[in-house]
Amino acid sequence: MATSRTDPLTLEVIELIGSVVARYYEEYEQAAAAHSLTGAQARVLGLLSVEPLPMRRIAQKLKCEPSNVTGIVDRLEARGLVERRPDPADRRVKLAAPTERGAATAAQLRDALDFAREPLAGLSAADRTVLRDLLRRMLGSA
Amino acid sequence: MATSRTDPLTLEVIELIGSVVARYYEEYEQAAAAHSLTGAQARVLGLLSVEPLPMRRIAQKLKCEPSNVTGIVDRLEARGLVERRPDPADRRVKLAAPTERGAATAAQLRDALDFAREPLAGLSAADRTVLRDLLRRMLGSA
DNA sequence: TATTGTTATACTCTATAACTATA
DNA sequence: TATAGTTATAGAGTATAACAATA
Numbered sequence: 001m002a003t004s005r006t007d008p009l010t011l012e013v014i015e016l017i018g019s020v021v022a023r024y025y026e027e028y029e030q031a032a033a034a035h036s037l038t039g040a041q042a043r044v045l046g047l048l049s050v051e052p053l054p055m056r057r058i059a060q061k062l063k064c065e066p067s068n069v070t071g072i073v074d075r076l077e078a079r080g081l082v083e084r085r086p087d088p089a090d091r092r093v094k095l096a097a098p099t100e101r102g103a104a105t106a107a108q109l110r111d112a113l114d115f116a117r118e119p120l121a122g123l124s125a126a127d128r129t130v131l132r133d134l135l136r137r138m139l140g141s142a
Numbered sequence: 143m144a145t146s147r148t149d150p151l152t153l154e155v156i157e158l159i160g161s162v163v164a165r166y167y168e169e170y171e172q173a174a175a176a177h178s179l180t181g182a183q184a185r186v187l188g189l190l191s192v193e194p195l196p197m198r199r200i201a202q203k204l205k206c207e208p209s210n211v212t213g214i215v216d217r218l219e220a221r222g223l224v225e226r227r228p229d230p231a232d233r234r235v236k237l238a239a240p241t242e243r244g245a246a247t248a249a250q251l252r253d254a255l256d257f258a259r260e261p262l263a264g265l266s267a268a269d270r271t272v273l274r275d276l277l278r279r280m281l282g283s284a
Numbered sequence: 285t286a287t288t289g290t291t292a293t294a295c296t297c298t299a300t301a302a303c304t305a306t307a
Numbered sequence: 308t309a310t311a312g313t314t315a316t317a318g319a320g321t322a323t324a325a326c327a328a329t330a
Contacts, residue, residue, distance in 0.1 A: 009270050010262055016277040017162065024163045040320065055289060065322055070290060092288040092329045119280045120152055128151050131276045134269060135158040138261040180296065197312060207299055212313055234306045234311040
């Protein structure tokens with residue numbers, strides 16, 4: 001680890017990853033703002049567009065306290081993008097699910113993000129395969 | 143772009159980059175929290191540890207409104223990590239600079255982050271060179 | 285008793301607009 | 308008049324603690 005801090009190559013890679021992270025976040029927020037959504041709202045809407053979730057599960061996915069999810073879903077619900085449904089199996093649970101409009105918004109958001117992440121277009125299929133394998137190994141190792 | 147959305151390889155790379163971004167942010171927040179700092183405070187402290195900056199410049203680097211920087215620097219100053227100095231060249235300007243303690247905290251933060259980004263250790267020097275070149279091309283192309 | 289979701293509270297970050305002191 | 312920094316205000320996200328309904 002002492003070596004990694006002084007190794008110029010590693011430092012440059014770290015800096016590049018920092019740049020990727022910054023660009024990704026920036027574009028994510030822009031895409032959300034284009035629909036007058038905050039980043040957190042867009043994230044929740046994206047999660048729910050995959051499958052409806054109990055409030056508790058949303059908090060786990062977001063790595064935040066469940067009490068925060070109440071407000072985020074409240075605001076999505078007030079805009080008609082999400083609705084709360086009872087869980088037939090457990091009356092304590094509320095399932096948050098996208099409305100039709102919410103699902104459409106989530107799809108648009110997803111497309112915008114795919115486009116935003118399009119710097120990958122500069123890489124050939126072979127390049128992308130190499131990049132995929134390197135990222136897999138990076139993420140798998142820790 | 144239509145192709146990119148349906149190409150499974152590209153989709154996987156996009157998802158992997160998303161994972162890298164999530165991990166990076168998570169670890170950044172953890173490192174900051176270990177020093178009882180918020181992400182924004184840690185970011186500003188990191189910026190100032192490179193060089194003292196006028197309030198306005200900090201806002202530009204953070205891509206936020208200058209009025210927000212006042213509070214962030216206030217809180218860093220209240221904790222004795224940053225101080226405001228007059229700019230001899232322009233009496234309107236206040237230069238924010240880390241104190242000795244602030245510089246030490248910034249250094250610790252940097253080390254913790256380098257360590258956190260250590261998944262790179264799983265890659266050989268040759269791998270890292272390839273990764274660096276791919277990231278450079280990704281970032282350069284847009 | 286334990287769990288789900290909510291409310292209440294307090295803090296931070298954010299943008300907007302108006303203010304001050306310089307330039 | 309223009310610019311740098313601040314203040315005031317309001318909205319959103321966050322954590323903590325306490326609560327009601329249900330298990």
